[in-house]
Amino acid sequence: MRAALAVTLLVAITLIPRPAAFAAEYWDHETAVSAREPVLPQPDTTIVVQPGITLEIENFGGAISVKTWDRDAIKIAADHSLKDRILIERTGSALRLKVKSRRWVPGSIRYRITAPRWMKLELSGINTDIDVEDSRGEVRIETVQGDVTLKGCAGFASLSSIQGLIRVHGVRGRIEASSVNQAVHLENVVGPIFAESVNGGILIEGAQSDSVEASTVNGPVTYEGAISDAGFYRFATHNGCIDVAMPERSNATLSLSTFSGGIDSSFPVTLKKIKSKRFQTTLGSGRAKLELESFQGTIFLRRPNETRSTCTSEDEDKDEEHEKAESDEDSGE
Amino acid sequence: MQDAWMNRLSEYLDEELDPEEHKTFEEHLGVCPECASTLAELRQVRARARDLEDAPPPASLWTRIEAGILARRTISFPEGAIAPERSVESGRGRDRRLSFSIPQLIAACLAVALISGGAVFMLVRAPKSPVGSLARAPVSGAMDRPGAPRTAPVGEREATPLVASESTSSASPAANTLPESPHEEAIAELRKALARERERLDPATIRTLESNLAIIDLAIDQAKRALAADPANTYVKEHLADTMRRKVELLQRATMLASASNTEGSR
Numbered sequence: 001m002r003a004a005l006a007v008t009l010l011v012a013i014t015l016i017p018r019p020a021a022f023a024a025e026y027w028d029h030e031t032a033v034s035a036r037e038p039v040l041p042q043p044d045t046t047i048v049v050q051p052g053i054t055l056e057i058e059n060f061g062g063a064i065s066v067k068t069w070d071r072d073a074i075k076i077a078a079d080h081s082l083k084d085r086i087l088i089e090r091t092g093s094a095l096r097l098k099v100k101s102r103r104w105v106p107g108s109i110r111y112r113i114t115a116p117r118w119m120k121l122e123l124s125g126i127n128t129d130i131d132v133e134d135s136r137g138e139v140r141i142e143t144v145q146g147d148v149t150l151k152g153c154a155g156f157a158s159l160s161s162i163q164g165l166i167r168v169h170g171v172r173g174r175i176e177a178s179s180v181n182q183a184v185h186l187e188n189v190v191g192p193i194f195a196e197s198v199n200g201g202i203l204i205e206g207a208q209s210d211s212v213e214a215s216t217v218n219g220p221v222t223y224e225g226a227i228s229d230a231g232f233y234r235f236a237t238h239n240g241c242i243d244v245a246m247p248e249r250s251n252a253t254l255s256l257s258t259f260s261g262g263i264d265s266s267f268p269v270t271l272k273k274i275k276s277k278r279f280q281t282t283l284g285s286g287r288a289k290l291e292l293e294s295f296q297g298t299i300f301l302r303r304p305n306e307t308r309s310t311c312t313s314e315d316e317d318k319d320e321e322h323e324k325a326e327s328d329e330d331s332g333e
Numbered sequence: 334m335q336d337a338w339m340n341r342l343s344e345y346l347d348e349e350l351d352p353e354e355h356k357t358f359e360e361h362l363g364v365c366p367e368c369a370s371t372l373a374e375l376r377q378v379r380a381r382a383r384d385l386e387d388a389p390p391p392a393s394l395w396t397r398i399e400a401g402i403l404a405r406r407t408i409s410f411p412e413g414a415i416a417p418e419r420s421v422e423s424g425r426g427r428d429r430r431l432s433f434s435i436p437q438l439i440a441a442c443l444a445v446a447l448i449s450g451g452a453v454f455m456l457v458r459a460p461k462s463p464v465g466s467l468a469r470a471p472v473s474g475a476m477d478r479p480g481a482p483r484t485a486p487v488g489e490r491e492a493t494p495l496v497a498s499e500s501t502s503s504a505s506p507a508a509n510t511l512p513e514s515p516h517e518e519a520i521a522e523l524r525k526a527l528a529r530e531r532e533r534l535d536p537a538t539i540r541t542l543e544s545n546l547a548i549i550d551l552a553i554d555q556a557k558r559a560l561a562a563d564p565a566n567t568y569v570k571e572h573l574a575d576t577m578r579r580k581v582e583l584l585q586r587a588t589m590l591a592s593a594s595n596t597e598g599s600r
Binding site: 126127144145162163180181196198199215217218236238239257258259260275276277278293295296 | 535537538541542544545548549552555556559563565566567568569572575576579583586590
């Protein structure tokens with residue numbers, strides 16, 4: 001018992017944050033993730049942190065997974081190669097985790113973090129999947145080749161990936177989500193939303209927001225959520241459809257624009273032509289503003305309980321018809 | 334005799350009187366022709382001032398201002414006093430440091446923003462002769478839901494190199510007839526910067542960025558063709574500007590990524 005107490009005290013003294021910046025190296029006995037290198041069990045390290053501290057992690061490859069708890073302490077666990085060492089740097093306002101590698105290319109680290117719920121998180125990576133659960137602090141995530149997942153959080157979140165999917169579920173607060181080559185999927189978000197992609201679709205389900213902007217270049221944009229009377233909603237794509245589910249009895253002014261696409265509604269609307277291929281329609285009092293734009297795709301309006309549009313382009317229809325015709329000819333021969 | 338309200342005419346005009354004073358003053362106007370007439374004159378002055386056009390300053394004005402600034406910079410020292418290490422004038426060109434006040438910096442930022450905005454406005458307003466019909470883009474179409482099979486993106490079929498010049502990436506005749514915009518200048522600069530840092534990026538990242546830039550280029554090209562066919566289409570103008578902004582942002586992001594890789598290994 002005394003020995004355990006002494007060891008605990010020793011560990012605590014070693015880990016007490018010092019006023020000046022310090023760098024500490026842990027894990028001389030790390031866990032490897034490469035099959036060619038030995039795998040050792042990885043003990044967890046827990047550090048007491050003062051409220052207001054930001055957790056910053058930069059990771060080359062692997063994953064960062066952050067869960068939260070109600071304690072003012074951060075538990076750090078990681079799986080990695082023996083050739084990599086994790087450095088914990090502490091400055092006045094941040095606790096920073098970095099990797100020191102004994103090889104040219106940084107290794108793959110799989111972080112498993114349990115952080116205080118209030119903690120601000122700044123997580124970045126290259127070939128890194130990043131997920132955060134149940135945080136109440138500000139979250140900033142940036143990765144290059146990896147997916148980003150945010151679940152059950154509250155507070156501002158900025159999420160971006162070049163080649164990775166962005167998934168957000170059950171989050172309350174302002175969300176800024178951006179992917180370049182993949183989709184953005186937001187589900188049950190309460191708060192302002194800004195979502196964009198270049199080559200991926202944007203799907204927003206169950207949103208409760210009075211400010212939503214979602215745009216992409218090559219992909220569809222789907223919105224199923226509340227239309228607040230005082231809200232502003234903008235959905236835009238170049239090559240894809242816009243699919244908006246909204247109650248017929250909404251109070252909204254819809255502005256619909258396209259160049260070579262079409263407009264389709266499952267409920268009766270009266271389109272007033274403003275300019276060439278720019279239309280407007282008003283539902284109820286028209287208080288909410290909706291701007292729907294697709295350069296060469298169809299803009300669909302439907303009731304919330306109706307099935308989503310397939311967003312199949314006319315070209316694809318033609319291709320399918322062409323293929324069908326060819327196959328018919330082949331079978332005929 | 335001048336009454337107390339005479340000094341408060343401007344406050345009335347600027348609507349700075351509280352509601353009670355406002356009411357009292359208006360009652361006073363009904364019984365005081367002097368105040369009423371002065372108020373009418375003030376209103377006329379204000380209307381004329383509003384109608385005045387902003388005249389450009391005479392060319393000689395800056396010469397005079399500059400001369401005044403230079404005259405103030407020349408510092409004279411009394412005889413016998415310790416000479417300074419260098420006068421303001423002697424330091425020019427050797428160790429000169431530019432400094433700006435915050436209002437000057439704000440003014441400079443506003444000027445840059447106005448010039449850029451104006452140029453974009455000119456771009457989107459410029460009427461063009463119709464050039465052919467719009468070629469539809471190859472459509473990937475598939476909803477990018479998690480787990481859904483992805484079709485080949487447009488860019489993967491027509492990838493342009495990250496370092497390609499703008500003239501090679503926007504090859505359509507319609508595109509070439511449109512004026513250069515600040516976006517295009519920024520794009521050219523960013524491409525150059527990216528070309529210098531390209532090796533720092535991971536090949537897979539480069540491929541992703543190139544294919545996505547190609548997608549944006551195709552969208553820009555189509556928007557330019559559409560604008561050429563329908564120069565009055567405000568939606569297409571806005572869409573073109575928005576797509577170009579998106580390209581600038583992607584290039585900025587790629588450049589920052591490459592720069593950040595200096596210390597962090599290949600991205």
